[in-house]
Amino acid sequence: MATCPECDAEIEVDEFDVDKGDQLSCPECGSNLEVTGLSPIELDLAPEDEDDEDDDDDDDLDDEDDLDDEEGEEDDEEDGGDWDE
Numbered sequence: 001m002a003t004c005p006e007c008d009a010e011i012e013v014d015e016f017d018v019d020k021g022d023q024l025s026c027p028e029c030g031s032n033l034e035v036t037g038l039s040p041i042e043l044d045l046a047p048e049d050e051d052d053e054d055d056d057d058d059d060d061l062d063d064e065d066d067l068d069d070e071e072g073e074e075d076d077e078e079d080g081g082d083w084d085e
Contacts, residue, residue, distance in 0.1 A: 002041040006031040013041045 002013045009028035015038055018024070022035045023046050032046040 002043045004029060004031060004033065005044055006033075011043070013043075015039060015041050 002011045003009070004011055004026040006026060007029040009026060011024075011026060011028075011033075013024070013035075018035050018038070018041070020035055020038055024033050024035070024043075025031065026033055033043040034046040036042045036044045
């Protein structure tokens with residue numbers, strides 16, 4: 001058994017199934033935890049990956065670009081109608 005450093009919940013972790021540096025989630029509060037010790041099992045809050053956060057921001061920008069492209073296509077269709085007259 002190990003204790004979540006965020007909510008103090010008891011977490012059942014088999015010391016033979018984990019290695020130091022492994023990450024898991026607390027079933028009570030959902031915090032990302034890292035195994036910092038093996039005997040006894042010690043858990044600490046996992047460091048946040050700054051790269052993952054940046055990727056999320058890039059995805060948001062890509063979605064906005066897609067919306068701009070779709071709006072631009074509609075404008076092109078309307079302008080194209082003028083040429084047929």
